[in-house]
Amino acid sequence: MAKAPVLTRQADDFPRWYQDLITKAELADNGPVRGTMVIRPYGYGLWERTQREMDDRIKATGAQNAYFPLFIPQSYLAREAEHVEGFAPELAVVTHGGGRELPEPVVVRPTSETIVNDYFAKWVQSYRDLPLLINQWANVVRWELRPRMFLRTTEFLWQEGHTAHATYEEARDFAARIQREVYADFMTGVLAIDVLPGRKTAAERFAGALNTLTLEAMMRDGKALQMGTSHELGQNFARAFGTRYLTADGARSHVWQTSWGSTTRMVGGMIMVHGDDDGLRVPPRLAPVQAVVLAVKDDEDVLARVREAGDRLAAAGVRVRVDDRVDVPFGRRAVDWELKGVPVRVEIGPRDLAAGTATLVRRIPGRREPVALDALLDEHAGLLPKILEEDQERLLRESRRMRVERTTDVRTVAEAAEAAAAGGWARIPWADLGPEGEARLAEQAVSVRCLVTADGAVPEADDEPGTLAVVARAY
Amino acid sequence: MAKAPVLTRQADDFPRWYQDLITKAELADNGPVRGTMVIRPYGYGLWERTQREMDDRIKATGAQNAYFPLFIPQSYLAREAEHVEGFAPELAVVTHGGGRELPEPVVVRPTSETIVNDYFAKWVQSYRDLPLLINQWANVVRWELRPRMFLRTTEFLWQEGHTAHATYEEARDFAARIQREVYADFMTGVLAIDVLPGRKTAAERFAGALNTLTLEAMMRDGKALQMGTSHELGQNFARAFGTRYLTADGARSHVWQTSWGSTTRMVGGMIMVHGDDDGLRVPPRLAPVQAVVLAVKDDEDVLARVREAGDRLAAAGVRVRVDDRVDVPFGRRAVDWELKGVPVRVEIGPRDLAAGTATLVRRIPGRREPVALDALLDEHAGLLPKILEEDQERLLRESRRMRVERTTDVRTVAEAAEAAAAGGWARIPWADLGPEGEARLAEQAVSVRCLVTADGAVPEADDEPGTLAVVARAY
Numbered sequence: 046m047a048k049a050p051v052l053t054r055q056a057d058d059f060p061r062w063y064q065d066l067i068t069k070a071e072l073a074d075n076g077p078v079r080g081t082m083v084i085r086p087y088g089y090g091l092w093e094r095t096q097r098e099m100d101d102r103i104k105a106t107g108a109q110n111a112y113f114p115l116f117i118p119q120s121y122l123a124r125e126a127e128h129v130e131g132f133a134p135e136l137a138v139v140t141h142g143g144g145r146e147l148p149e150p151v152v153v154r155p156t157s158e159t160i161v162n163d164y165f166a167k168w169v170q171s172y173r174d175l176p177l178l179i180n181q182w183a184n185v186v187r188w189e190l191r192p193r194m195f196l197r198t199t200e201f202l203w204q205e206g207h208t209a210h211a212t213y214e215e216a217r218d219f220a221a222r223i224q225r226e227v228y229a230d231f232m233t234g235v236l237a238i239d240v241l242p243g244r245k246t247a248a249e250r251f252a253g254a255l256n257t258l259t260l261e262a263m264m265r266d267g268k269a270l271q272m273g274t275s276h277e278l279g280q281n282f283a284r285a286f287g288t289r290y291l292t293a294d295g296a297r298s299h300v301w302q303t304s305w306g307s308t309t310r311m312v313g314g315m316i317m318v319h320g321d322d323d324g325l326r327v328p329p330r331l332a333p334v335q336a337v338v339l340a341v342k343d344d345e346d347v348l349a350r351v352r353e354a355g356d357r358l359a360a361a362g363v364r365v366r367v368d369d370r371v372d373v374p375f376g377r378r379a380v381d382w383e384l385k386g387v388p389v390r391v392e393i394g395p396r397d398l399a400a401g402t403a404t405l406v407r408r409i410p411g412r413r414e415p416v417a418l419d420a421l422l423d424e425h426a427g428l429l430p431k432i433l434e435e436d437q438e439r440l441l442r443e444s445r446r447m448r449v450e451r452t453t454d455v456r457t458v459a460e461a462a463e464a465a466a467a468g469g470w471a472r473i474p475w476a477d478l479g480p481e482g483e484a485r486l487a488e489q490a491v492s493v494r495c496l497v498t499a500d501g502a503v504p505e506a507d508d509e510p511g512t513l514a515v516v517a518r519a520y
Numbered sequence: 521m522a523k524a525p526v527l528t529r530q531a532d533d534f535p536r537w538y539q540d541l542i543t544k545a546e547l548a549d550n551g552p553v554r555g556t557m558v559i560r561p562y563g564y565g566l567w568e569r570t571q572r573e574m575d576d577r578i579k580a581t582g583a584q585n586a587y588f589p590l591f592i593p594q595s596y597l598a599r600e601a602e603h604v605e606g607f608a609p610e611l612a613v614v615t616h617g618g619g620r621e622l623p624e625p626v627v628v629r630p631t632s633e634t635i636v637n638d639y640f641a642k643w644v645q646s647y648r649d650l651p652l653l654i655n656q657w658a659n660v661v662r663w664e665l666r667p668r669m670f671l672r673t674t675e676f677l678w679q680e681g682h683t684a685h686a687t688y689e690e691a692r693d694f695a696a697r698i699q700r701e702v703y704a705d706f707m708t709g710v711l712a713i714d715v716l717p718g719r720k721t722a723a724e725r726f727a728g729a730l731n732t733l734t735l736e737a738m739m740r741d742g743k744a745l746q747m748g749t750s751h752e753l754g755q756n757f758a759r760a761f762g763t764r765y766l767t768a769d770g771a772r773s774h775v776w777q778t779s780w781g782s783t784t785r786m787v788g789g790m791i792m793v794h795g796d797d798d799g800l801r802v803p804p805r806l807a808p809v810q811a812v813v814l815a816v817k818d819d820e821d822v823l824a825r826v827r828e829a830g831d832r833l834a835a836a837g838v839r840v841r842v843d844d845r846v847d848v849p850f851g852r853r854a855v856d857w858e859l860k861g862v863p864v865r866v867e868i869g870p871r872d873l874a875a876g877t878a879t880l881v882r883r884i885p886g887r888r889e890p891v892a893l894d895a896l897l898d899e900h901a902g903l904l905p906k907i908l909e910e911d912q913e914r915l916l917r918e919s920r921r922m923r924v925e926r927t928t929d930v931r932t933v934a935e936a937a938e939a940a941a942a943g944g945w946a947r948i949p950w951a952d953l954g955p956e957g958e959a960r961l962a963e964q965a966v967s968v969r970c971l972v973t974a975d976g977a978v979p980e981a982d983d984e985p986g987t988l989a990v991v992a993r994a995y
Contacts, residue, residue, distance in 0.1 A: 074639060074642070076589040076591070076635075077589075077592070077635065077638060078589060078591040078593060081589035081590075081591055082589065083586070083587070083588050083589065083639055084586055084587040086584035086585065086586045086654065089585050089587055090584070090585070092587075093585060109564075109565070110561065110564050110565075110568060111558070111559055111561045111564045112558070112559040112567075113551075113558050114551040114552075114553060114556035114557065114675055115628075115659055115661070115675050116551070116661075116674075116675065117552070117553070118552050118553060121552070133619070134618060134619050135618060136616075136617075136618070136619075137591075137614050137617045137618075138614065138615065138616040138617070139612050139613065139614050139615075139628065140613065140615045140616065141611075141612070141613040141625075142612045142613070142663040143609060143610060143611070143612075143663030143664075144608070144611075144663075150616075151553050160551075160552065163552060164549065164558055167549070173845075173847070179561065183659075184590055184658075184659065186590070186591075188618030188619075189618075190618065199591075199617075200590050200591065202587065370648075372648065373648070
């Protein structure tokens with residue numbers, strides 16, 4: 046069936062395709078205040094599933110959720126020198142409250158390290174209070190000059206973790222554990238994105254951190270997207286806020302800290318890794334709707350069968366929606382579900398009923414095939430869950446293949462810039478590039494996304510022998 | 521076992537007891553900006569459970585979650601006259617963003633009716649788009665002059681529902697459904713609070729609503745707390761924002777709307793209804809920790825048995841925590857769990873091991889008794905789940921008895937004021953009180969909490985014959 050194109054083609058204008066898709070799949074709209082975003086129910090459903098999956102992984106590390114205030118006294122940010130320098134240009138400032146000018150302006154949190162430390166300093170007394178492992182789900186605000194939906198919005202939703210430990214080693218290991226067991230595990234296992242875990246260079250570190258771990262993903266246009274970061278903060282904030290503890294042998298020591306964050310940007314990444322010219326393709330493990338059962342025509346028997354199929358699939362543990370809106374043309378509904386990237390459609394019409402079949406449309410490989418309805422609905426057969434798992438794996442394989450095929454090994458700054466300009470990533474020995482080469486790449490809007498070891502692990506230091514820099518254009 | 525009092529007694533100073541408890545049970549701390557609050561993990565756990573239970577009920581009505589921006593252009597609020605008058609004195613205003621003065625100041629949302637309507641006006645085209653049922657979980661800001669933790673904070677967490685319907689009747693019924701199937705069901709069934717559903721008088725209505733439905737609860741000091749409200753907005757916001765739809769016969773009509781909200785204040789209500797001089801008593805269905813298994817002493821066999829008991833109870837579906845912190849004195853840990861109001865403690869010491877018993881401490885009725893450990897841990901016996909259900913019902917009965925016993929029927933304003941001053945509620949025919957009597961009561965800090973019918977139902981209009989006003993002092 047030939048379809049009229051509903052989206053700008055990726056090859057013609059990738060950013061416009063992205064924008065088109067977000068609007069037409071009803072994921073989000075621009076907000077009235079520049080850089081803000083209204084997340085519509087289908088887009089928010091993706092975020093709710095993200096939260097649930099991430100939250101389980103975060104809690105499995107022993108961290109507990111809490112909530113710190115939106116408003117931070119302006120003076121707090123100034124206490125950690127690099128931190129204020131990094132965030133000052135992006136702050137939203139509240140000067141009036143309750144009809145009066147405030148004695149001290151307050152900032153809307155761009156992140157919560159400062160206010161968290163104010164409380165950690167009260168809560169942590171002795172080594173018995175450590176480790177202190179806190180996470181919060183919240184909105185934060187960073188004024189954006191060039192906003193882009195999900196990727197870079199003035200207000201965004203995120204989780205931010207904040208922990209305090211007795212030793213440097215414990216903090217370092219915890220930051221790495223978050224990178225691996227929470228972020229990489231979720232992004233690979235649920236988002237089906239082949240993220241590259243690495244270490245940021247000094248130039249790319251979080252404001253106030255000793256070390257920033259990152260996960261970088263390749264979008265379909267070859268650009269990189271930073272999907273999440275986990276920071277070793279050392280004792281910088283502890284010193285600024287006096288967060289100290291009594292050790293087992295009675296000494297007083299500053300705690301060692303980490304912070305780590307991931308945002309609604311992950312939804313944008315998922316769109317740009319898996320989406321195609323027909324719309325979104327949502328990984329089944331993430332999908333709020335894994336399968337939709339469509340009534341092709343307004344027919345009593347068809348509607349009854351469609352509803353029964355919905356019930357049976359739901360009973361088999363599939364997140365299913367029944368589309369019995371027969372007053373809307375079938376073609377329009379089919380295109381809409383295609384756009385929204387629901388992994389599987391089960392289409393049932395009068396002719397199917399007679400034959401005992403349905404048309405199964407798999408969005409991810411883009412296949413249509415007739416299936417025996419009984420086989421599909423038999424909850425013991427588990428045909429649909431099996432298909433969903435297959436297509437989940439397929440997306441991850443595609444993502445991996447894309448990254449591998451479009452990454453080149455180079456030796457010079459010129460070659461690295463060329464590879465990035467051609468829509469790919471380049472890998473170059475950090476010893477050959479160094480901070481100077483990094484600065485030259487920056488002039489061409491190319492950045493070092495992360496440092497990795499030759500065998501793809503995360504180096505423990507920038508100058509570890511054999512360290513490679515992965516460079517690319519980035520969102 | 522005699523205990524040193526850890527809290528101010530309720531009878532001595534109820535507000536101070538409340539404040540003491542929140543601090544000592546580690547529920548929350550005051551934030552650095554006046555009126556803000558840091559919700560600590562144990563307090564946030566209560567909110568997370570609240571969210572989960574409420575969210576299930578909200579989704580069961582067909583509503584979907586979405587997210588609207590924190591920042592609203594100041595001009596939006598002015599579009600609905602009563603609305604801006606109601607909220608203007610409480611607004612927090614952002615005047616600077618990204619290092620510059622903003623061309624138009626933006627307000628931090630005090631509620632989202634205005635911004636929601638801006639989008640409803642875009643999304644709703646025809647009757648096919650109705651009803652539109654949206655909910656969001658978010659933070660809102662209303663500058664508070666007399667803040668009190670959980671009850672009245674400058675920033676608070678809440679859910680706000682916003683719906684659009686084709687007819688007045690549908691909107692009215694939906695607002696009532698939320699009051700009944702979401703709020704009353706959750707508050708009675710999970711919070712174990714005997715809430716009184718009613719209707720607000722004109723003086724107490726939401727700014728911009730035709731009708732406000734409410735749920736009022738009696739605290740242990742006899743004051744009332746508004747636990748949630750559901751509003752019929754009529755066509756007020758639809759007219760202000762041009763939210764219209766094409767009817768089936770081709771006419772253009774403004775939609776009929778509802779909005780409804782409930783907040784972190786519910787946690788405060790739960791504390792003030794169930795807490796006693798020893799601390800909090802958390803209803804088992806709400807409790808993030810339903811049972812804690814304590815090792816009385818540092819003994820290898822005891823620790824093994826305690827951990828085994830924890831595993832067995834978790835397998836039986838109990839939300840359990842193991843307290844094996846034997847380096848902290850047992851008495852201190854016991855007092856701490858008592859303060860935190862965990863419904864059941866299972867205490868195991870060396871002597872218990874020999875006898876095959878444990879000490880079961882039920883926080884709600886305040887009972888200690890030895891139990892055969894085998895009986896407690898047998899997952900088929902279900903002893904603990906049964907006890908938890910019993911104590912859940914017990915709390916609700918206590919709440920009901922308190923409200924019934926401390927509500928008096930009166931006929932005059934003077935009697936009503938007297939009853940409220942004595943720490944109770946009064947019921948007075950609305951025909952006898954009227955807006956004038958309401959104004960006189962207000963001078964004595966007594967308000968009409970809600971209107972109800974003689975048989976305790978929600979009246980359809982203020983002037984329905986036989987309507988009673990329930991009056992009280994309130995938080």
